[in-house]
Amino acid sequence: MAGMLKIRVNGRWAPIKAAPDTPLLYVLAGELGLKGPRFGCGLAQCGSCSVLVDGAETRACVTPVAAVEGKAVTTLEGLPAHYAAHHRLAKAPELTPIQQAMIEEQAPQCGYCYNGMIIKASELLFQTPRPTEAQIRAAMNGHLCRCGTYPRIVKAIQRAALAQEEAIGVKA
């Protein structure tokens, strides 16, 4: 069984050695050496391991790797390409609007939770391009930040919404 599994991560197929019930996180971080998804609790409580699976934010620490067979997994590393594909842009930007906005707001402190914050905020902005503050708080509520940078994350998402409209040519 082991060795038979192949999954698609950031647009590339990867053969997987791990047992099929291994949580996706250990495959992405260990076997594939990705630095975006990372361990925080192993209980799907904090969001530090989040990835997009077919565009939906998913906790990699409790998702067996076999469950993503045949699906598209996007990690923080693959987000600019995913963003470009989603909006049918000719070329992937170096950073997505939400990543750029996080820099402009000087939002992260330790930054460890920002993998999940950026993944979740990207999902939100795909689904709700111009979210209200209440929508932002509700969507992001399952992601914890111990440094207390929530206020700047909210501002960064608002800033990114405007930048995204400009980038993809949507009129407010």
Add this chain to the structure above:
Amino acid sequence: MNAPLPSLPRRDLLKAGGALVIGFSLGGPAGAQPGPVRRGAVAGPPDAKQVDTWLAIHADSTATLYIGFVELGQGTTTALPQVAAEELDLDLDQVRTVQHDTNVTPMQGGTYSSASIARGSPQVRAAAAQARLALLTLASERLNTPIDQLMVSRGVVSAPGGTVTYGELIGDRRFNLEVTGKAPVKRPSAYRIVGKAAPRKDIPAKVKGDYTYIQHLSLPGMLHARVVRPRGQRAYGAGAKVLSLDEASIAGIAGAKVVRRGDFIAVTAPLEWDAVRAARQLKVSWDPAPTLPGNARLFDRMRAETTTDTVVLDRGDAAGAFGAAGVRSVSMTCRGPYQAHAPFAPNCALADVKADQALVICTSQDIYNLRRELAPLLGLAEPRIRVQFCDASGTYGHSLYDDVAQAAALASQLSGRPVRLQFMRWDEHGWDTYGPAHLGQVRVAASADGKITGYEYEGWQHNWSQVEASQQLALGTAATEWPTFPSQQVATGTCGGMYAIPNLKLINHHVPGQGYLRGAWLRSPLDLSFAFTSEQAVDQLAYELGIDPYEFRRRNIADARWLGVLDAAAKAAGWTPHPAASALSDAQVVSGRGIGLGTHLASWGGAVAEIEVDKASGKVRVKHLYAAIDAGLVVNPGNVEAQITGQMVQTTSRMLFEEVTFDETGVTSLDWSSYPVIRFEDCPEVTPIVVQRVDEPSQGAGEETMAAAAAAIANAFFDATGKRMTDYPLTPDRVKAALKS
């Protein structure tokens, strides 16, 4: 920039003993020593008196700064380079830092007490100024121009007759020069870089996902390891006794093995997930004997202990002030819970322990102290151990970074292999060295015209635990506490110190810590409890005298810096004068505002809180916090605004949600569900205010507004409801009980 050197120290160089390559001085003139600077070959610390210990100027005129304070997302690796760039007349993009390493970086003491700028910036400034003087002396000779006619920009020295670069003058060679402390430093009025916000250097990599945290590192041939401990610590003095261990219980997991020394147990496996499974599956029977008071009896037991008492401060006749005619007095007894550091990433370390040397890569905020602790644990002399730092998630005080480093080192030594050991969430929450619980008793007296005449504060808490769990479990080391020192005892600043009070007495009751939970400093240790107690009593006195709480504080402050932060916070909040609780409402959701003052060891903090209380559900919402800090010269105001924001959000979390729960056997709050913290939906708006004082020495800015905000929230609750809370966090159950009283 943040990947540590993975190589082991070379044995032949270690044998060379204490000779310090970096600090080695030939005694010649500055700047002219040939040969590359070799760093890392010999055990440190390097000689702090030598300029070369602190910085190197490269051929391209950029500089590397060697600092002993670690980056925790608080911006040290931006702010200290600002200080160096300022004195060297470089731009900030020309100065970089390296990771901390006991073979490379200087010993500046641990990264705690918000000391990185307060203690670190004078050292960096003196070394950089010394280097600049040496460089200008060389340039003056080279350009035949007096020093005072030279101009420097981006490391290019210009004279009317020509230019020379720092790189040409010294590039990658040693200064061989002592830091005398006498080289001229810039006047603050001439600062270009210091005192101005600069974007943090670490942020772009953090949002791209290519920043290296310790959790990302690996060593060649390493095993993954997890500790196996009871879920939830026992009393500090009790350790955790193994009654039986069934190694066969993990026989089904390929390559998984148990390592054990005393009651220290870990499992190792080639694959990380297998190590996680083995740690869950291993059958260990732990002694279940009750060793703790549990939350229910905690404060009664602390109050009943035979304590070691210290009069911290005794001014005038405090007792007498309460008997004087015409004074009104208020007394309060309040309780603050154990609270957890709960770093977002469980602590992690890598170790490669061999028969005669060891490499430990970890997130210790005091790598030299950890090296000292590791020596007896591993049976190696200190110079045989190299400790390197790598960034991790924020930790807000002394979390388990030394414990996990010890655990990794033990697991490596016992398995004979390099090891990466990471704690699980329940290890981190359950075995933390918590911010200690506190019982505070205060009384305050004032004359009818609103002048505080007498103040007494008595506080009960235990000190910080000195022995990490790994060492205690492995060696059975006695559970000693740190000796009492400021920051573990009733504080002269936050306990009444902001007011001009003629009669004041502070008494510290040191509770013996062995029968309680592990303790250590947690961001602004004990101060939230001090302010919750003291500043509520002051507020209550203002209320009973019918005086607006802001005005009452103004009348009692003589110090311009306390007044400065109080006024700044009140002004930002648009404070309008009226006594507290003078607009009580019958509505289900009521609002209130409160004000408070406080600090940690130095600096001055003031805050205003605006809150709402839902009387039916007992839910408190902090809507907006305005917090002002005076920390003297603030090197990077952008960093400090971010720090204040973090402090306000964490304070809200600690005042509303956070409490370590435990029964008589052990800790029961083991994850984010049983130990809830603030989330987006409860996050207040924050207005951070930096009171910049460029001519005053820099002080801490990482924790000094939290006490003020804790008090402001409690006082806002009274303004909204007319009731005082005596215990925090302000959970719905506690709030509903208080409203019924």
